Amino acid sequence: MKIAGYCRVSSDKQADEGVSLEVQESQIRKYAELYDIELLEIVVDAGESAKNLKRPGMQKIIELMDFGLCDGVLVIKLDRLTRSVKDLCYLLERYFSKDKILISVQERIDTNSAMGRMIMNMVMSISQWEREATSERTKTVLAHKKSNGERIGNIPYGYRVADDGVHIEADEMEQKIIFDVINLRKHGMPFKIICEAMVQNSQFNRQGKPFSISAIHKIAHI
Secondary structure (H helix, E strand, C coil), X not given: CEEEEEEEECCHHHHHXXXXXXXXXXXXXXXXXXXXXXXXXXEEEECCCCCCCCCHHHHHHHHHHHCCCCCEEEECCHHHHCCCHHHHHHHHHHHHCCCCEEEECCCCEECCCHHHHHHHXXXXXXXXXXXXXXXXXXHHHHHHHHHCCECCCCCCCXXXXXXXXXXXXXXXXXXXXXXXXXHHHHCCCCXXXXXXXXXXXXXXXXXXXXXXXXXXXXXXXX
């Protein structure tokens, strides 16, 4: 039985947190040696997200299984393979529920058994639930801040931070510029001429420099 190892990191931060490619490869080789698994090769995806299966290394793994060149995949953790329940179900139904094996070292999952397949589905479902719950909490917090008039992200042109340092309020000077730009556009004035008019009227951007044509275009569509 020939098994292909698979390693993945999506960022330098992950590498620093103990899931570097070197650590993954080392654990895969140790596991294969311990359980007398013939390791065909170790496929690597560096700097690749697991949000879908469109990764060079992952596509190679799929090709190896499609052409019958390997009998399964060995990873140190399921999230190295995929973070999507949908993609996991696809892999499970097409490969790992039939003649291919998926082994995850840290979760102690081996889809060679029905128990292993059941545990894998449970682990991935919980993982997906945690991400969705976190996303919902973030949206709730942002909506609450927005309803209270609190600042979220960058300050839009025409506004400034209020004295309390939390809320935003209209900036009279920038509001005047917005009014002038929109009014000039209504009268058919080209963006380039508006830029020149801003300079003549001593109206500049937040950095004290003349407005670019693209900046005037954005202001005109506020």
